[in-house]
Amino acid sequence: MSSLKSKILEVATDLFQTRGINSTGVDTIVAVAGTTKMTLYKYFTSKENLILEVLDKGHQDFQSWLSDQVNSGAKKPSDKLQKLFEFIEEWVTSPNFRGMGFIKASAEFPNEESPVHQLSSEQSRQFRQYISSLASEANVQDADGLALQLSLLFEGAVQAEQMKRGSGAMKYAKKAAKILIDGALVS
Amino acid sequence: MSSLKSKILEVATDLFQTRGINSTGVDTIVAVAGTTKMTLYKYFTSKENLILEVLDKGHQDFQSWLSDQVNSGAKKPSDKLQKLFEFIEEWVTSPNFRGMGFIKASAEFPNEESPVHQLSSEQSRQFRQYISSLASEANVQDADGLALQLSLLFEGAVQAEQMKRGSGAMKYAKKAAKILIDGALVS
DNA sequence: TAATCTATATACAGACCTGTATATATAATG
DNA sequence: CATTATATATACAGGTCTGTATATAGATTA
Known part of the structure; x- marks a missing residue:
């Protein structure tokens, strides 16, 4: 390039x-x-095309970084799930964190027919899907349900962090995630 | 008026x-x-003034409706906290739900010096403060921490619901909230 | 040196935006 | 009926935006 x-x-x-x-x-x-x-x-070709490429690159960078961390940092599936939020906290608190693009983009392009909105929605779905696959490997019963809950915590914390850097929201999100994961693993 | x-x-x-x-x-x-x-x-006086009044009215409507529901629907402080998300789910799934203004506004006005951003931030803080006061009355130890976690779930779910109406995100947020609240009450 | 490719500089068309100025209509009140 | 307050209709000034057209500079290759 x-x-x-x-x-x-x-x-x-x-x-x-x-x-x-x-x-x-x-x-x-x-x-x-x-x-x-x-x-x-x-x-x-257009500003919209630039927006789409920015979103695409941001999401690819995040996903490949995250799965690398998870795969190299934990072996047992349940450990991968547990450590997920620690890696995410690293990402959020790192100096080159520039926010999650799809969260902002979906707010600025609420029209569901907008290509920008559609890509944002797809990226959000892919992220949930990734968490769900980790939960499935760890033998969580309702993997999709847990993945949704964890993604809500994640997106809420990112939003809070975007709203006020250094809010510490991710620290509490991590604690909550641990409680939810523990509960889903034993049941 | x-x-x-x-x-x-x-x-x-x-x-x-x-x-x-x-x-x-x-x-x-x-x-x-x-x-x-x-x-x-x-x-x-200006479009910005209109935005501020829209935000203000939306937040007042929500807060007064919510505290009315909580006060008339539960007596014991711990019950108030437990039922909070049921009322919020009603709000979100009601036909006249138009989203939480401050979530969108803070995304569209990221500059911290913008009056719109400042009002959004203040409304988010007030909402957390309200949850924290309910948690305090229920003798939760870290009331602010629980309030932050619950608000993350709430804001994440509202965002998901804005992104795709009828996503059912609030249903899972409610389940997660119950787990977090139960854990905070017994400890 | 000549030809070609890439990036720059600059201007502009057409559209949209906020906010205002001017003139007119409509309704309520004396 | 006359006056006054409120809402409408319309036009426009000044700004910003995206996207393109035109002309020029600099570097690489033949």
């Missing part, structure tokens, strides 16, 4: 998160990235 | 939720409300 294209993606990711997607114009993006609109529209 | 003013507030509440705040122009609002911009700007 061209270095200019990745630079634009990086800058857009940052600006979308800190200023909002609709409130960030392409002029601002190219100015910060140190290039021009002509170049941006060479690599991206 | 003038009937035209309340009509504008009602329409704006609906459009902000279904189309997004920044994506809804005042021209659209007055067209749907059946009036003109001149009238809107007589009752509201």
